[in-house]
Amino acid sequence: MSNRLLLATFEHEDDLLAATTAVRKKGLHIVDAFTPYAVHGLDRAMGLRQSRLTWVCFICGITGALGMLWFEHWTASVSWPIDVGGKPWNSLPSDVPVAFEAAVLLGGFGSVFALFGVSRLYPGKRAHVIRPRITDDQFVLVIGETDAAFEVSVIERLLRDYNAVETEEQIDEGGRIR
């Protein structure tokens, strides 16, 4: 599937934010934006919904804690019970620290790998850098064609109002830009 795209380049985050808000208000389809750093408020301007990665972290953390608690119980009171310092075989207070560490470890790794998974980041991936200065000091907004409202000259004029330094029409082949 090929899509017509409009790339607008900005030099300040405020311009990008204002343009994104305006473009979205016009009902145009924002494919993505590319920025050198996490622009505060851009997610809201683009209308991105809350990430569900927090749930991955929560579930991994709970699994880690409960799994480790069970394992400690099993080793200390089922598999090979040993009296240590007169403590009961299954002593919850002394099981807590390690269970906590397991929760943090699993929660942390779980959410990072989930991020790599959903954002398709992996070693050896060829980065599709949309503009060379995108990781330095430029911001790019990508607007996609959805219907007849995609009138390039009109949108270009709109973007000029927001100090877009450059606009360019592109055909997206094979959905390189999601």
Added chain:
Amino acid sequence: MSEQTSPLRPPLVTGDKTLGDVTRDITAPMAGKPTGLWWAAFAISSTALLIGVAAVWYQIATGIGTWGLNRTVGWGFDITNFVFWVGIGHAGTLISAVLFLFRQKWRTAVNRSAEAMTLFAVMCAGLFPLIHMGRPWLCYWMMPYPNTRGSLWVNFKSPLLWDVFAISTYLLISAVFWYVGLIPDLATIRDRSEPGWKRRISAILSLGWDGSARTWHRYETVYLLLAGLATPLVFSVHTIVSMDFATAVIPGWHTTIFPPYFVAGAIFSGLAMVLTLMLIARKVMHLEDYVTPKHIERMSQLMLSMGCIVGLAYGTEFFMAAYSGNPYEQFVFKNRAFGPLSWAYWTMVSCNVLIPQLLWFKKVRTTLPLVFVIAILVNVGMWFERFVIIVTSLHRDFLPSSWAHYIPTSIEIATLIGSFGLFFTCFLLFCRVAPAIAIAEVKGAAHLPRRGGATAVSEEQAA
């Protein structure tokens, strides 16, 4: 939708920079040849490292009888150094995670190097218990895995085993946190460098980062999650270290305030080390516009408050020993302050509590050489704190007939020197191969003013 910032707030980046300037300034030290100063520092620290390697080689080959420990004082330099280095590591996590959660934007100037410091410090810390095992090649016995010894499991009731889990989790999570923070900056380096090995490596490590806002959005979520996990983690690590002592029944070790007191002490010593390193790095690497006197002042204030908390804990211990009426408790604290090791105790009190009080004065906080001296003294004081806790509590306990003295041997001192060598060697290499300041985070937090003739368009105009 941009946020309001009070005009009272000082700018985070000085010197009227653009975004491009930020990239150039921070990556500059990595591109050029190392300076003479860098080579000098590297020569000293790698020499120290070599001394350490020789000492470790000798003591593993001969056995830890080469240390000054005896039947009464079973923990000395080794565990002192272990706790000291773990503590140093804590400031990294504090600055990168806790201050992130509290939206302290000034942290962006120092968080990258503080995180690197955490990694290296935890590596140094891990060395000492490993060597103390006597047969470090069997260290994997600490992990609970099915084995041919009947499946004899590790003892989950032992605080020393909690340490194994705490320290290794801490090392892994710190490394992940550091790496995740580095990914966007690695992409910046990838797009800035000439074709060659540097570009190839940064391309692999940046995982195909393209700056997409959707990725940034998820990335921010995960970064927040990691910060949320790292904060209780940093508490738990030094809490568990403190429990190595506090679960025992030795007076001076067993006291309930140890967990928060050790955490505060760890952050205190870590901040001192961050200050020490950053005061040097900003000069050597010309980062004065990013690590401004304002940043130094903030860290000095944090260090002062931690020093006061530690002082309060010292006071509480003395108060409760007197209040308890327990003669053994009372003796330990009397012995600390007036016994044969009182010189160590008073070094600790002066360096950790008395001298940092100078930081109440703005004049002191803004005189950078003075801050540097205080930070170094705090490092010394915090090392002595661990020494005092460990050795003075052990050397004279319940049974006067077994009282003994402890004198470290040259091997132990050489190992300590070696750990400093390892730490600084790693840090110097880090400054060469990775951006010492988090580029993307500084750009995001600083909100640099626009340049040129372009004027802002307000939202009302847009609507």
Added chain:
Amino acid sequence: MTSSNAVISRASARKLVVATVAGAVLLALSTLFAPDRVWANLLVGSYYLITLGLGGVLFIALTNVCGGGWQAAFRRVPEAMTGVLPVAGVILLATLAMRLGEYGWHHHGEGDVGTFWFKELWLDPKFLAVRAVAYVLLWIAFARALVGRSHRQDTLPPTSNARIHAGMSSVFLAVFAITISLAGADWIMALEPMWFSTMWGVYQFSGLIQATLAVMIVACVLLRRQGALEGVFTDEHLHDLGKLLLGFSCFWMYIWFSQYMLIWYANLPEETSYFISRTHTAWAPVVVGSIVLNWIVPFFVLLPRPCKRSESIMLKVAAVVLVGRWVDLSVMVFPPVVGDLPVFGIPELASIVSMSGLFGLLFAQTFSSAAPVPRNEPFLEESLHYHA
């Protein structure tokens, strides 16, 4: 108190007065059949109130020192909390005076006190009383100074006197850290004079700040509904207070667990006495209840982001935490004073009703004495427009 500023209607003020007086009368009557319970309730109630007032000062001082701007819009709420300090101080001191003679350490028998000389000195009734008065006066003085400055700023040109606030605030923090540790030990730990724990001061602090945040959440939400903070107290503020409550609930649990675990692990008779009379008696379910209320509920409910931004959920969680604080304090005070059997009846209910009414009245009165939103506040704009 002008009627235009008043945040509660005359009718509700009258209801609060009735509740306070009726509770107090009922509590006074209860002395006839349960004097110990009445005294324990008075101590729990007045300590609860005074630590809420102190928590207000603490929040102001902490945010001043950290250079916080986000809280500027609803700063009048913690300031109004400090209004309870004088009255709570009087009740607390009167309560202590009632039993000062039998409070704390008794060295029975003549002669050498040996290693207990310090306890003998420290828990001397006169010295105990002098210290109590000193702590309360110090707290009131700092509260007045900090809140007074903030009120004066309303009429001054918007210059930067934030620095002066920071200086005095940091001095307060130092004073607070020392006095709360000692006060907690003097008034509550000394109920069991042979027992001691170095963690006690931190434990007192953790409960104090948790309850303070919960009260601030309740007050801010109610004042937003009532109108005084409408459009001022935003969902972002609610979200941040929720995060802080979540964090400090975990902190309370951390401190509680660390103290318990170390005493359990070392198993020394002079230390375990505290937990034996609480976890090995009928108090055990109450101890578990305090953990559920103070940590499990706030932790699991406040983890998801939407919960922290929902007014009704936050109100409920804050209420749970406030009940948890009462349970926590009761677990500290009741076993040594009343005995091994948990009790709940007329004296407890009367004390809770009376103290809550009193807090409401004093809070409303103090809040009405100044503009609901600080004027000439350099951080106000920042506070009104930020995203959590």
